[in-house]
Amino acid sequence: MSCTGLLGGTFNPPHNGHVLLAETARKRFDLGALRVHVSTNPPHKRVDVPVQTRLDLTRLAFPGGIVVRDDHPYSIDTVLGYGDDAIFLVGADQFAQFLTWREPNEILEHVRLGVATRPGYPRETLDDVLRELRQPERVELFDMQPVPISSSDIRRRASEGASVRDFVPPAVADEIERRGLYRRRAGVS
Numbered sequence: 700m701s702c703t704g705l706l707g708g709t710f711n712p713p714h715n716g717h718v719l720l721a722e723t724a725r726k727r728f729d730l731g732a733l734r735v736h737v738s739t740n741p742p743h744k745r746v747d748v749p750v751q752t753r754l755d756l757t758r759l760a761f762p763g764g765i766v767v768r769d770d771h772p773y774s775i776d777t778v779l780g781y782g783d784d785a786i787f788l789v790g791a792d793q794f795a796q797f798l799t800w801r802e803p804n805e806i807l808e809h810v811r812l813g814v815a816t817r818p819g820y821p822r823e824t825l826d827d828v829l830r831e832l833r834q835p836e837r838v839e840l841f842d843m844q845p846v847p848i849s850s851s852d853i854r855r856r857a858s859e860g861a862s863v864r865d866f867v868p869p870a871v872a873d874e875i876e877r878r879g880l881y882r883r884r885a886g887v888s
Contacts, residue, residue, distance in 0.1 A: 701731030703785045705810065707769060707777055709738050709746050710753050712875060713760035714853055714867045716790075716846035720815045721761065724788050727841045728813060735761050736769035736777055748880065759870040773801040778809045786813045786839070791820045794838075797828050807837040815843040857881035 704724050710717065721733055737757050739750045746753075750768060758766045771777045778787055787810045789797075794814040797803050806812070814825065829835040848866045857863050858881050864872045875881065 701729045702783075703781065704728065704730040704733045704813070705736065705778065705781065705785055705787045706733065706764075707736040707738060707774060707787070709741055709744065709850070710735075710757040710760070711746055711748050711850050712753070712853060712863075712867055712871055712880070713757045714846075714848055714850060714871075716848060718760055718868060719846055720788060720790065720843060721764070723815065723841065723843045724786070724813055728786050728839075730786075733761065733764040735764045735766045737766065738772075739768060739770045740772065742772045752878070752880070756871050756874055759874055760868045762870075775800075775802040775806050775809075778806055781810050783811065786811045788813045788815065790814070791816045791825060794828060795824050798831055804833045807832060807834045810837075812838045814838060814840045816840050817843055817845040819845075854881045858883045 704721065706717070706721055708717065721735075724730060725733065735757055737750060737754050740746070754766060754768055769777055774787070778785070787806065789812065791814055794812070800806070816825065825840065829838060832838065853863050853866050856866075857875060860882070862872075863875060867875070
């Protein structure tokens with residue numbers, strides 16, 4: 700039975716790691732659909748690029764997915780109403796911080812959690828989180844090939860005038876260049 704994958708983030712910008720996580724999860728969990736939630740204004744980080752621009756980039760990165768604007772500041776609000784036919788996808792680094800999220804145990808009452816791990820990531824870190832959860836059986840770990848890049852690295856590279864083509868899908872790279880995103884010029888968003 701296929702389920703819906705939920706992938707959330709600021710996607711500032713969306714990169715190859717996000718795409719690989721979705722593709723790996725699609726195979727692992729037999730995802731029938733992928734819903735990508737672009738966070739409007741996350742409480743844990745400042746985002747200078749407007750949500751519409753990030754939505755445009757994310758639609759280019761996930762042409763087969765359903766990309767939506769997510770005005771909910773917290774994941775618990777995003778996952779309400781999905782149930783067992785949905786799996787919320789996160790990376791191991793995010794899951795290591797899961798206990799600091801708003802209502803982590805309640806998130807697991809609404810959806811299962813799919814955690815992408817990578818070779819060399821300390822399993823004991825994930826086990827420490829699992830031990831603290833009321834329903835650790837609702838967390839499924841899956842292996843993913845490592846992608847050594849982050850959105851902040853990509854923004855830094857772009858601001859320095861370096862190419863980001865090796866780190867983002869081609870259509871995203873084209874749009875970043877076309878709009879002059881992340882450059883160090885005043886007034887460009």
